[in-house]
Amino acid sequence: MSTSTDNNASITQESGPSAAVQDIQKKIVVRTADGEVFNLKEEVAMEIDIIKTFFQEDSISYETVMPLPNVEGWEMVKVIEYCTKHVELKHKVDGYKERKAFQALFVQNLSTKSLLALTNTANYLEVKYLLDFLCQAVSEQIKNKDVDYVRELFGVENDFNDEEYEQVKAEAPWAHENLNNDLH
Amino acid sequence: MSMSKMKNESFDLHEDVIVKILCRLPVKSLIRFTCVSKRWRSIIISDPQFGKSHLQVASQQGTLCPKVLISIYPTIKAIQGQIPYPFKDDTPWLPSRFQSLEGYSSVNNLTFPSEEKSQRVMASCNGLVLLGEYYKSYFKNLSIWNPSTGFFRKIPSPSFGFEVTKSTEKKNYRSFLYYGFGQVTATDDYKPVLIKPALGDFVDVHVFSLRANLWKVIKAPSSSCIGWIDGQGSLSNGAIHWVNYPIYGVSDPTMVAFDLAEEEFRQVPLPVFNQNEDGVHLRQIKIQVLLGGCLCVWSQDLYGHSEFWVMREYGVPESWVKLIQFSQDDLPNEFTSCSSWDPTFVSEGGTMLIKLLDKKELVWIECRQEENPVCSAQYRIEEFPWAIFDGTLYDETLVSLPEGL
Numbered sequence: 001m002s003t004s005t006d007n008n009a010s011i012t013q014e015s016g017p018s019a020a021v022q023d024i025q026k027k028i029v030v031r032t033a034d035g036e037v038f039n040l041k042e043e044v045a046m047e048i049d050i051i052k053t054f055f056q057e058d059s060i061s062y063e064t065v066m067p068l069p070n071v072e073g074w075e076m077v078k079v080i081e082y083c084t085k086h087v088e089l090k091h092k093v094d095g096y097k098e099r100k101a102f103q104a105l106f107v108q109n110l111s112t113k114s115l116l117a118l119t120n121t122a123n124y125l126e127v128k129y130l131l132d133f134l135c136q137a138v139s140e141q142i143k144n145k146d147v148d149y150v151r152e153l154f155g156v157e158n159d160f161n162d163e164e165y166e167q168v169k170a171e172a173p174w175a176h177e178n179l180n181n182d183l184h
Numbered sequence: 185m186s187m188s189k190m191k192n193e194s195f196d197l198h199e200d201v202i203v204k205i206l207c208r209l210p211v212k213s214l215i216r217f218t219c220v221s222k223r224w225r226s227i228i229i230s231d232p233q234f235g236k237s238h239l240q241v242a243s244q245q246g247t248l249c250p251k252v253l254i255s256i257y258p259t260i261k262a263i264q265g266q267i268p269y270p271f272k273d274d275t276p277w278l279p280s281r282f283q284s285l286e287g288y289s290s291v292n293n294l295t296f297p298s299e300e301k302s303q304r305v306m307a308s309c310n311g312l313v314l315l316g317e318y319y320k321s322y323f324k325n326l327s328i329w330n331p332s333t334g335f336f337r338k339i340p341s342p343s344f345g346f347e348v349t350k351s352t353e354k355k356n357y358r359s360f361l362y363y364g365f366g367q368v369t370a371t372d373d374y375k376p377v378l379i380k381p382a383l384g385d386f387v388d389v390h391v392f393s394l395r396a397n398l399w400k401v402i403k404a405p406s407s408s409c410i411g412w413i414d415g416q417g418s419l420s421n422g423a424i425h426w427v428n429y430p431i432y433g434v435s436d437p438t439m440v441a442f443d444l445a446e447e448e449f450r451q452v453p454l455p456v457f458n459q460n461e462d463g464v465h466l467r468q469i470k471i472q473v474l475l476g477g478c479l480c481v482w483s484q485d486l487y488g489h490s491e492f493w494v495m496r497e498y499g500v501p502e503s504w505v506k507l508i509q510f511s512q513d514d515l516p517n518e519f520t521s522c523s524s525w526d527p528t529f530v531s532e533g534g535t536m537l538i539k540l541l542d543k544k545e546l547v548w549i550e551c552r553q554e555e556n557p558v559c560s561a562q563y564r565i566e567e568f569p570w571a572i573f574d575g576t577l578y579d580e581t582l583v584s585l586p587e588g589l
Contacts, residue, residue, distance in 0.1 A: 070196075116197070119201055119205070120196075120197050120198060120201050123198055123200060123201045123204075124198070131201075131204070135201070135204045135205045135207075135208055136208055138205050139205050139206075139208040139209050142205075142209070142213070143209050143210060143213045144213070146216070147216060147217065147219045147220055150217055150220050151220055151221070154197065154202065154220075155197070156220055156221050156224065157221065158220070158221060159221050159222050159223075160219070160221070160222065165219060168218060168219050168225065169219050171295070171334060172215045172216075174212075174292045175212050175213075175215040175216040176216055176219075
């Protein structure tokens, strides 16, 4: 197990011209399932509970590259983006509007499927506020969709036979009306 | 069976995540998604924990959807054109019909999930409706129903008998029984409460705990329970409220509350009405609950002037604020020749849903400052004339109760 002195030393050696600045900002390195490597600022990395636990519980040196086999590269990019913004807004007094604008942009180019994958990842990485936000975003996108759409999205098999399905549907026909099924 | 069997998927969706997403959906979507798979159906409708979580999220986010439960109690054509009287025991009642009303006009017929006859809606809490069969000045065969999910549970009859008493108090001709229904949040228990009018020093309060599946009799001093007008109590802040007229026409009315957790009575202050008019003690006072939960009181004086007051801070007498006022004459045309009317709910913005009992109609009126109330919508109960109807406010929830212990 490395000591913290070794840790600082190794960072200084790896850094470039702005060594002094980087010295202050410790970095944590993770590798995602597709082999991509990410350098996270310590304060951002600590927002991700699974990373925080990994390094803090056993006092693992920051030299160690933490493997994240359940996370894709693009997901890590998004998670870092959100957590970085969250940390930035922590210090702002009235960040409400800015947060809302950021959140709208954040989900803008993601398909519902990707959003769902990202939600799953936020759950695995244990970032509660991101998980809450993403669950809300997914629910907004699916609330007016029909049963077939939801089955497809969540990859659920229909285990009702035709008769059973009609029976269940007939219990509340009003729930199946006025839906919005544009493809997303 | 898992909630998600991945086919050609690159990620393994955790069950917790699916439940967290579902918790945030409106009830209509969730009812629809009970058709997704058997597992989803079981989680959404049959898991009391899910119903509870969903209610918590919806309450916090302010997305609870209030609806009106319209109950229609038909009878066969009466003899000699007599209008059916609500509480006469020998009126031949047909099975009750129920509809749910959302907004101004979206009506759905509901299937009542039981063979029980003549069930009357008594009260509602967190989307659960308490029903009972009115018989000889008592409600028997009580049951709990969630109209949004179909959840249904019969309540066992109490082992103690109830006396069949004749009320000698003429002023209580409308009901011989006082009742209410509410939740004890600390223990997640739901309790129907039935109270007979006082005949001696003490009055019996019959309380049922759904969690314990037990009836209890609480003795309370009858001074708390004399001279109540309305059978149905109003739920607010974990207590059921009734208006108390110790000596009608002589003393000031007060409000009594039965605390469901402590199982005891306490006084709650009423607003201070205009003291200068004559006959201040002859006001008719009825309790409503404001959409959003604050206690609201409707007072009508001898001259047909109505006032609606809201207690902004529970238990604080100074927090009573007059929200709305109008005279009988100010009311729109729909009210002409309809002296008997009853509010079902009042909203902060001055929207009121009123039952026009004689005309078998529900009307919405908007009450704005400095203006006369305006009728914004109407709903006619289409039924052959020999029926009485009622409207009860309830929230659309997925709340259910765990299997008996």
